[in-house]
Amino acid sequence: MSGSRYFAFVMSAVVLSAPVSAGRGAEIPAAGLSAAAGVSDSVALGTVVVTGTRTPKTLKDVPIVTRVITAADIEKRNAADIKDLLQQELPGMEFTFAMNLQTTLDMQGFGGNGVLFLVDGERMAGETMDNIDYSRIDLQSIERIEIVKGAASSLYGSAAVGGVINIISKKQRRDWSANAGGRHGAHGEYRYGGLLGLRSGGLSSVTTVQRTAVDDINLLKPGQITAGDFNKIIGNTTWNVKERLVFKPSERLTLTARGGYFFRERNTLKSVKDRYRDYSGGLRADLSVGSAGNIELSYGYDQYDKSEYTVKTGSDDRNYSNRQHAVRALYNHSFAENTVLSVGGDWFGDYLMSYQFDGNGSRSQYNIDAFVQMDWALTERLSVIGGLRFDYFSGASVRHVSPKAGLMYRFPHLSLRASYSDGFRAPSLKEMFMDYDMAGIFMIYGNSSLRPETSDNLQLSAEYTRGRYNITVTGFCNFVDNRISTAWNTALSGQSYVNMSSMRISGVDASVSARYPCGISAHLSYVYTHESVKNGLPVGLSTRPHAATVRLDYDRRWSARQATGISLSGRLLSSADCMEYSLASFEETVERHYPGYAIWKLTASHRLFDTCRLSVTVDNLLGYVPEYYYCKSPVTTGTTVSVGLSVDIDRIF
Numbered sequence: 001m002s003g004s005r006y007f008a009f010v011m012s013a014v015v016l017s018a019p020v021s022a023g024r025g026a027e028i029p030a031a032g033l034s035a036a037a038g039v040s041d042s043v044a045l046g047t048v049v050v051t052g053t054r055t056p057k058t059l060k061d062v063p064i065v066t067r068v069i070t071a072a073d074i075e076k077r078n079a080a081d082i083k084d085l086l087q088q089e090l091p092g093m094e095f096t097f098a099m100n101l102q103t104t105l106d107m108q109g110f111g112g113n114g115v116l117f118l119v120d121g122e123r124m125a126g127e128t129m130d131n132i133d134y135s136r137i138d139l140q141s142i143e144r145i146e147i148v149k150g151a152a153s154s155l156y157g158s159a160a161v162g163g164v165i166n167i168i169s170k171k172q173r174r175d176w177s178a179n180a181g182g183r184h185g186a187h188g189e190y191r192y193g194g195l196l197g198l199r200s201g202g203l204s205s206v207t208t209v210q211r212t213a214v215d216d217i218n219l220l221k222p223g224q225i226t227a228g229d230f231n232k233i234i235g236n237t238t239w240n241v242k243e244r245l246v247f248k249p250s251e252r253l254t255l256t257a258r259g260g261y262f263f264r265e266r267n268t269l270k271s272v273k274d275r276y277r278d279y280s281g282g283l284r285a286d287l288s289v290g291s292a293g294n295i296e297l298s299y300g301y302d303q304y305d306k307s308e309y310t311v312k313t314g315s316d317d318r319n320y321s322n323r324q325h326a327v328r329a330l331y332n333h334s335f336a337e338n339t340v341l342s343v344g345g346d347w348f349g350d351y352l353m354s355y356q357f358d359g360n361g362s363r364s365q366y367n368i369d370a371f372v373q374m375d376w377a378l379t380e381r382l383s384v385i386g387g388l389r390f391d392y393f394s395g396a397s398v399r400h401v402s403p404k405a406g407l408m409y410r411f412p413h414l415s416l417r418a419s420y421s422d423g424f425r426a427p428s429l430k431e432m433f434m435d436y437d438m439a440g441i442f443m444i445y446g447n448s449s450l451r452p453e454t455s456d457n458l459q460l461s462a463e464y465t466r467g468r469y470n471i472t473v474t475g476f477c478n479f480v481d482n483r484i485s486t487a488w489n490t491a492l493s494g495q496s497y498v499n500m501s502s503m504r505i506s507g508v509d510a511s512v513s514a515r516y517p518c519g520i521s522a523h524l525s526y527v528y529t530h531e532s533v534k535n536g537l538p539v540g541l542s543t544r545p546h547a548a549t550v551r552l553d554y555d556r557r558w559s560a561r562q563a564t565g566i567s568l569s570g571r572l573l574s575s576a577d578c579m580e581y582s583l584a585s586f587e588e589t590v591e592r593h594y595p596g597y598a599i600w601k602l603t604a605s606h607r608l609f610d611t612c613r614l615s616v617t618v619d620n621l622l623g624y625v626p627e628y629y630y631c632k633s634p635v636t637t638g639t640t641v642s643v644g645l646s647v648d649i650d651r652i653f
Contacts, residue, residue: 050121051146051166053375053385054155055332055340063375063385063408065417065461065474067147071170074139076553076567078603078617078644080189081212082137086165088569088601090147091547092509092527095134096632101234102129104631108149108529109478109505109543110162114425114453116152118166120258122282123348125324126304127430133304136262136278138240140181140193141208143170149509150476151423151457154387154404157346157369161423161455161480169244169258172197172204178649185617185642188215188235202248213237216267219629219637228629239263252288257281265309275307275316296330296344319355324348338377342387345370350395350429356444358435365395365429373404381410385419393426398452400424413466423455423478431484431497443494444486451499455480470513477506501534505543523551542578544596544632547571561610570600576632594632597624611651615644 048056052064059066069089079085083095083103090107098104105112112131117124124132145167152160177197184190193210216235219227242260249255262278282300289295306320330344346369353362373387387404406419427450434446461474482499489496507529515521526548550570557563575596579589600621607613619640626633 047144049146050168051118051164052148053340054121054330054342054373055375057338057375060410060415061338061383061408063383063406063417064148064419065150065459067149069145069147071143074142075613075646076565076603076605077569078183078605078615078642079139080183080185080191080642081135082139083134085139086145087571088549088551091525091549091571092529092543094544094547094573094632097230097233097635098129098631100129101230102131103134104129104131105134106543107162108476108507108509108527109531113159113428113484114162114423116156116160116164118156118164120169121166122300122326123302123324124304125280125302125322126276126278126306126320127322133262133264133276133278135212135236135238135264136240137167138193138208138210138242140179140195140210141169141206141242142167144168150419150459150478151402151421151455152404153391153400153402153423154371154389154421155373157348157389157391157402158367158393158424158426158452161425161453162478169242170195170197170206170208171244171246172199172206174650175199176650179646180649181613181644181646183615183642183644185619186640187217188213189642190214202250204246206244208240208242210240211238212240217635217637219635228626228633229631230629233635234267236264236266238265254286256284256286258283271311273309273311275309277305277307279303292334294332296328296332298326298328300324300326300328319360321351321353323351336377338375338383340375342373342375343371352429354430354434356430356434356436361433363395363429363433365393367391367393367426383408383410391424391426393452395429395432396427396448396450396452398426400426400452400454413464415461415463415465417459417461417463419457419459421457421459423457425453425484427452427484427497434497443492445489445492445494445496447497450484450497451482453480453482453484453499468515470511472509472511474509475507476509477504479504503531503533506530519555519557521553521555523549525549542576544573544576544594546574546596548573561608563607565603565605567603568600569603570598572596572598592630594630595626597626597634598622599624599634599636611648613644613646615646617642617644 047059047068049059049062049066049068050056052062052066059068074085077085077088079088086093087095092108094106095103105115107115117132124136126133145165147163147165149163152164156164180194182190182192191212193208195208197206198204214235217233220231240262243258245257247255258281260280264276266274268274280302282298284296284298287295303321303323305318307316307318309316327347328344330342333341348367351362351364353360369389369391371387371389375385377383384407389402391400402422402424404421406417408415408417431450432446432448434444436444438444456479458477459474464471480503483503484497485500486495487498507527509527511525513523529543529545531542552568554566573596576594578592580592601617601619602621603615603617605613605615620636620638623639625636625638
């Protein structure tokens, strides 16, 4: 059976067996669906979000389509890491492997360098294969995740071409809280961590510590010479420590300080190991001005380093360092309920020392910007939003203006949204100045003449909510110009960064959700993505045209101190065909077919004495194993089982 036919068959079976689904779904208020069974049987729209407009607004009032994943959702999914969680929750998002088995991302036609990841609104330094180091994001410190699909450069500048994923950290709301937990799984995978929260008067603190590890995963079957494009997945260990300190000296002023340390060691070779470190910190002041104004001033620092550790000699040689400084000023003024004027600006400094530069050299650039946005409630039912941002990048002397416009009209149970937004991505220091030897096979050269990558994003959305049901349908179209990629350069006898032909990424994003008083909730979301390039198929990994996520949950509270949760979830992806460079010549292209697949997961948990939560997860329930491991195939050796324990220490006393 072909990949597309297999996908259609599975989707049909899913729809027939689970006609109504739920949870939080695509562009809907997930928080309400994550509440304990019996609290509410309706889909709540009161979740407060900030990413879509950069000001706090309830989800039902946001004119920009926004998706939310809450801490309760994270707990219920029992995901191994942020990659596992996002794949379970967002159809059209696929984490795979690229060169040197580094993680890479595809989200509805955009790679990791086109999807901006933020932590509390701040950028993350460093990259691995055009992606951030996703292992830096620990699940236990997350209060919620806000996702805005489509261009968002009018608020967030460069790299927000395909969307923004904002990780919001937990805040301390009680006098004290403490949690310790762990998870064990296949291939030596484990995760231990703890959280300590304190609050006294106007001072509060949240500290998280997490340790993770996973062994190398051997993909070879007995007697097999090769498993595919790669034969094993390289294991690693990590440490992640974060601190968030909030001081509120008065009702008008709030000071927030944050700091973090991250360490990862990758088992590349027995004699040499790759090491990754990150040091982050920042300070933010929020000041109320009069009865309607608010000023935000902030400074952030992030440094991400890579090094090679030689086991025999103990030497630890740094070969990559990315340092970022960010200064921001933002003023918000409320004229009336749900009408806010935002004016702000940023200064961003970027320094990069890399082995990918000639002689392990270094480069630097700065970015300055100014933006304005008006979020205006014209009537009780009609809201409009408009914004404009100017960016200047010193490295390539890039100047860019990013507009945005959107509107929302609300009926009693129906919300209609329409938006246009501009996206752009300035060439990175690596793309402009790289001079990298690919193990003596060929060279990759930077291109200081690169033009910025731009996109025009159009979205139309209809969201119907009534009682316990929610249905959302969104149509989108992205017109992308000057996409930055690599291509063979005959004159240089190697690959060079270039601006590619124009392309269009369009499709439909739909979801159906429901929850019932008996504790059952369900969710089905589906994304169709179509890519078309002016001069034919793009060179690189194409997005799978069809993707879906399915979830069926059951929550039962037996008493005030005991509750049970069962969750069945599935990821279904169609086949994909794309053009890639031939490994034989590195300049000719060949067509490659990636088959479709489905991965199902079953999780059961039980809360005892209102303090302990025991969980068991069976991943890849049907035991799917690829016949050949490609860079776009799931890395699985079959069905695996993991167990976890979480203890709320403060509830014991």
